[in-house]
Amino acid sequence: MKSFLKMKPSLHPVKHQFSSSIVSWIEDEDSMVDISHFTDSEVSEDGYSHSNSYLSRNLHDMHISVRLIEEFMELAKENTSSNLETCGILGASLKDGIYYVTTLVIPKQETTAHSCQASNEEEIHATLAELSLIPVGWIHTHPSQTCFLSSIDLHTHFSYQVMLPEAVAIVIAPTDQTRHYGIFRLTDPGGMAVLRECKERGFHQHSETLDGSSIYESCGHVYFKPNLRFEIVDLRSS
Numbered sequence: 001m002k003s004f005l006k007m008k009p010s011l012h013p014v015k016h017q018f019s020s021s022i023v024s025w026i027e028d029e030d031s032m033v034d035i036s037h038f039t040d041s042e043v044s045e046d047g048y049s050h051s052n053s054y055l056s057r058n059l060h061d062m063h064i065s066v067r068l069i070e071e072f073m074e075l076a077k078e079n080t081s082s083n084l085e086t087c088g089i090l091g092a093s094l095k096d097g098i099y100y101v102t103t104l105v106i107p108k109q110e111t112t113a114h115s116c117q118a119s120n121e122e123e124i125h126a127t128l129a130e131l132s133l134i135p136v137g138w139i140h141t142h143p144s145q146t147c148f149l150s151s152i153d154l155h156t157h158f159s160y161q162v163m164l165p166e167a168v169a170i171v172i173a174p175t176d177q178t179r180h181y182g183i184f185r186l187t188d189p190g191g192m193a194v195l196r197e198c199k200e201r202g203f204h205q206h207s208e209t210l211d212g213s214s215i216y217e218s219c220g221h222v223y224f225k226p227n228l229r230f231e232i233v234d235l236r237s238s
């Protein structure tokens, strides 16, 4: 293991069994129940998203450990109490048509109360490549704002989703009384087209989508699972 891999002692150590079967990531397959498929008002009882984004129905499912949000909040705690954002990248493997998020990479980052920018992208790519992981999205905090994607977030997310239609943006907003977290993606084609055309930077307004849909939507293809192995690679102090 490289010296920059810094695991939290509470986590199950994974000795990079990434080339072995997916079963090795699941501690007890029999007890694996779907306890918390992410749902909200946009997803009906029948499990289908009623968004305008027809492509979202054809996405591969993504499985994420139930511990991800809690442990990310824990490592972001210091920033959050100082009203600073924290961001991380989700690394996954594709097995039998399902993306398994096994690793959260915390990059070196420049952060403010309303933005967070990874500062050494090469290091992130090298880490993911070494672990044979695909970047399938990102997670960040809004320490004092509500749970939404800002215009800057939308541009950040566009760069993920243009590479992988399944990519997700998880926002954690501890002070939002109605919704502590959300899992979002750009609508496709609506929001993707707006972002593809937008040349503005910084905080700005976006034009309406051509089909009248919202620019982004809650994801219907993400499932939280209790028994997935999960590790954190924290590059901030390396």
Ligand SMILES: [Zn+2]
Pocket (backbone or CB within 6 Å): 114, 140, 141, 142, 148, 149, 150, 153, 171
């Ligand atoms: Zn944000």
Ligand SMILES: [Zn+2]
Pocket (backbone or CB within 6 Å): 151, 155, 195, 198, 199, 200, 201, 204, 205, 206
């Ligand atoms: Zn824009």
